[in-house]
Amino acid sequence: xxxxxxxxxxxxxxxxxxxxxxxxxxxxxxxxxxxxxxxxxxxxxxxxxxxxxxxxxxxxxxxxxxxxxxxxxxxxxxxxxxxxxxxxxxxxxxxxxxxxxxxxxxxxxxxxxxxxxxxxxxxxxxxxxxxxxxxxxxxxxxxxxxxxxxxxxxxxxxxxxxxxxxxxxxxxxxxxxxxxxxxxxxxxxxxxxxxxxxxxxxxxxxxxxxxxxxxxxxxxxxxxxxxxxxxxxxxxxxxxxxxxxxxxxxxxxxxxxxxxxxxxxxxxxxxxxxxxxxxxxxxxxxxxxxxxxxxxxxxxxxxxxxxxxxxx
Amino acid sequence: xxxxxxxxxxxxxxxxxxxxxxxxxxxxxxxxxxxxxxxxxxxxxxxxxxxxxxxxxxxxxxxxxxxxxxxxxxxxxxxxxxxxxxxxxxxxxxxxxxxxxxxxxxxxxxxxxxxxxxxxxxxxxxxxxxxxxxxxxxxxxxxxxxxxxxxxxxxxxxxxxxxxxxxxxxxxxxxxxxxxxxxxxxxxxxxxxxxxxxxxxxxxxxxxxxxxxxxxxxxxxxxxxxxxxxxxxxxxxxxxxxxxxxxxxxxxxxxxxxxxxxxxxxxxxxxxxxxxxxxxxxxxxxxxxxxxxxxxxxxxxxxxxxxxxxxxxxxxxxxxxxxxxxxxxxxxxxx
Numbered sequence: 277x278x279x280x281x282x283x284x285x286x287x288x289x290x291x292x293x294x295x296x297x298x299x300x301x302x303x304x305x306x307x308x309x310x311x312x313x314x315x316x317x318x319x320x321x322x323x324x325x326x327x328x329x330x331x332x333x334x335x336x337x338x339x340x341x342x343x344x345x346x347x348x349x350x351x352x353x354x355x356x357x358x359x360x361x362x363x364x365x366x367x368x369x370x371x372x373x374x375x376x377x378x379x380x381x382x383x384x385x386x387x388x389x390x391x392x393x394x395x396x397x398x399x400x401x402x403x404x405x406x407x408x409x410x411x412x413x414x415x416x417x418x419x420x421x422x423x424x425x426x427x428x429x430x431x432x433x434x435x436x437x438x439x440x441x442x443x444x445x446x447x448x449x450x451x452x453x454x455x456x457x458x459x460x461x462x463x464x465x466x467x468x469x470x471x472x473x474x475x476x477x478x479x480x481x482x483x484x485x486x487x488x489x490x491x492x493x494x495x496x497x498x499x500x501x502x503x504x505x506x507x508x509x510x511x512x513x514x515x516x517x518x519x520x521x522x523x524x525x526x527x528x529x530x531x532x533x534x535x536x537x538x539x540x541x542x543x544x545x546x547x548x549x550x551x552x553x554x555x556x557x558x559x560x561x562x563x564x565x566x567x568x569x570x571x572x573x574x575x576x577x578x579x580x581x582x583x584x585x586x587x588x
Numbered sequence: 589x590x591x592x593x594x595x596x597x598x599x600x601x602x603x604x605x606x607x608x609x610x611x612x613x614x615x616x617x618x619x620x621x622x623x624x625x626x627x628x629x630x631x632x633x634x635x636x637x638x639x640x641x642x643x644x645x646x647x648x649x650x651x652x653x654x655x656x657x658x659x660x661x662x663x664x665x666x667x668x669x670x671x672x673x674x675x676x677x678x679x680x681x682x683x684x685x686x687x688x689x690x691x692x693x694x695x696x697x698x699x700x701x702x703x704x705x706x707x708x709x710x711x712x713x714x715x716x717x718x719x720x721x722x723x724x725x726x727x728x729x730x731x732x733x734x735x736x737x738x739x740x741x742x743x744x745x746x747x748x749x750x751x752x753x754x755x756x757x758x759x760x761x762x763x764x765x766x767x768x769x770x771x772x773x774x775x776x777x778x779x780x781x782x783x784x785x786x787x788x789x790x791x792x793x794x795x796x797x798x799x800x801x802x803x804x805x806x807x808x809x810x811x812x813x814x815x816x817x818x819x820x821x822x823x824x825x826x827x828x829x830x831x832x833x834x835x836x837x838x839x840x841x842x843x844x845x846x847x848x849x850x851x852x853x854x855x856x857x858x859x860x861x862x863x864x865x866x867x868x869x870x871x872x873x874x875x876x877x878x879x880x881x882x883x884x885x886x887x888x889x890x891x892x893x894x895x896x897x898x899x900x901x902x903x904x905x906x907x908x909x910x911x912x913x914x915x916x917x918x919x920x921x922x923x
Contacts, residue, residue: 404654477695478690478691478692478695478696479695479696479697479698479699481650481690481696482688482690482696482697482698482758482761483698483709484650484682485648485650485682485683485687485688485690485762486682486683486687486688486709486710486713486761486762486764487678487679487680487681487682487683487684487710487713487714488679488683488709488713489679489713496698496701496709497698497701500698500700500701501698501699501700503700
């Protein structure tokens with residue numbers, strides 16, 4: 277009986293060897309990710325939006341800043357598919373350029389917020405003596421009224437940063453910073469909760485029992501196991517950051533108006549919404565599409581990163 | 589081979605561990621002392637909550653602290669006291685000198701790391717191997733514990749392996765650096781009987797090959813009978829009897845051991861009624877001032893309620909903590 281079993285194990289081993297020659301962790305993740313339809317649609321959509329924002333101007337070489345009042349408030353046409361604004365600037369070109377800023381802000385602010393959130397969550401979850409302090413600190417941030425706070429911070433520091441880094445980079449850094457430090461709390465709480473349960477797992481004990489350094493226990497054994505909620509939080513974070521940036525710009529406290537972002541474009545367009553409603557719809561749609569596709573990607577990543585789901 | 593005469597590799601004295609819980613202090617280990625000799629197979633038996641695992645985990649300070657606390661005791665290993673060793677020095681012992689196999693192979697491997705990575709980790713930490721060397725060694729280890737197509741298994745994630753294979757992988761992790769002591773905490777409890785037999789075989793083979801000492805924690809007296817050189821019986825956080833395996837089964841000196849042996853069905857005594865030990869295991873909220881088995885003991889008399897018996901020498905290499913001499917049906921007198 278033993279020999280039969282061994283033989284079957286041998287042969288299945290051989291079959292798998294042929295099939296799984298180049299398997300790696302990320303290869304596996306990608307394989308699973310591809311099976312998630314929503315995520316693939318999201319990825320393609322996001323790729324189109326990103327590509328359009330960064331390389332679109334090469335194919336649509338109209339100057340987004342060229343003012344020509346004789347072309348003002350035109351409806352969508354072959355000449356300018358998204359129409360023109362009240363100063364005759366091409367809306368398609370402006371949406372493309374605006375996308376660069378909005379996406380950059382979204383991704384950078386998300387990275388900052390996920391970094392802060394994960395760091396605080398892991399410290400609070402892993403080290404019991406830090407837990408109370410860090411979580412009260414998190415509660416404090418959660419209790420802050422975010423939008424007024426953002427407005428105040430931007431009002432206070434806008435001019436200093438502009439003077440320091442120039443008008444564009446200064447505002448960019450400020451916006452990313454304020455969004456980053458006001459949106460990490462959910463991530464921190466989720467990560468803390470996950471760490472609390474993961475650190476009680478026997479494999480953490482096993483890692484300690486072979487003499488793994490505390491640092492490595494955290495980074496190799498605990499962190500990868502809480503990564504899936506972090507990924508989801510990150511995806512949502514991009515969405516939140518883009519929306520927050522849009523809100524700031526909409527309120528006139530984001531980027532200056534000669535510097536288009538999607539939120540800024542919506543603000544500028546709202547006054548002429550009766551004449552050219554398309555001007556509001558295009559950037560608004562871009563915001564929504566980006567947020568939706570990013571959320572789908574987060575969803576797919578969560579499934580793909582969890583090896584327990586991967587076997588399906 | 590008389591293992592009791594070989595030189596000791598680990599000497600534990602008066603180990604006390606307690607846990608500070610919301611309901612009060614749990615005295616999990618109360619003054620445990622034992623010696624482990626080179627190449628010896630030491631069985632540790634006892635019911636759930638008798639302190640078997642906590643004792644062994646205390647040695648490597650693997651219990652969660654807090655709430656756990658090692659109150660007193662020494663554990664001399666290679667001339668060093670494991671219980672007071674610095675964090676860095678202790679880490680060099682963990683995995684390298686003392687390997688630990690856990691009970692549940694389903695949860696003791698990290699689900700997001702490959703099996704190979706987890707075996708290699710120990711090698712990289714303790715033997716400064718690079719990726720290539722440690723991979724080759726990991727493959728060797730997997731072959732040693734009887735996993736077919738070992739080279740491919742290295743890249744598998746734990747969920748892709750069966751329970752038996754995972755436990756073998758765990759054993760490979762614990763054995764990676766040829767430890768002097770292997771502590772196996774009920775390694776076969778979660779496995780079915782055929783796999784259990786294979787795992788036992790692997791560990792005994794490896795013990796013979798590497799001459800490591802093995803501490804085998806279990807509540808399966810049958811397994812211990814076939815494997816161990818010496819047995820510790822634990823009850824209520826204390827060792828109640830310590831004997832060479834044959835002596836323990838042939839001539840148990842503690843009423844608890846007697847009760848345990850009486851509760852195992854035997855093939856050669858058909859129709860004989862099984863005895864049971866009446867009463868509940870002790871709660872450990874108070875430090876034992878009397879014999880913790882007294883409430884369940886048919887032989888208990890006044891002294892048992894007033895004085896906690898120490899381990900008394902009751903024969904050659906045979907110790908029991910009991911004030912009553914069952915054989916002669918009289919109190920045991922000690923100076």
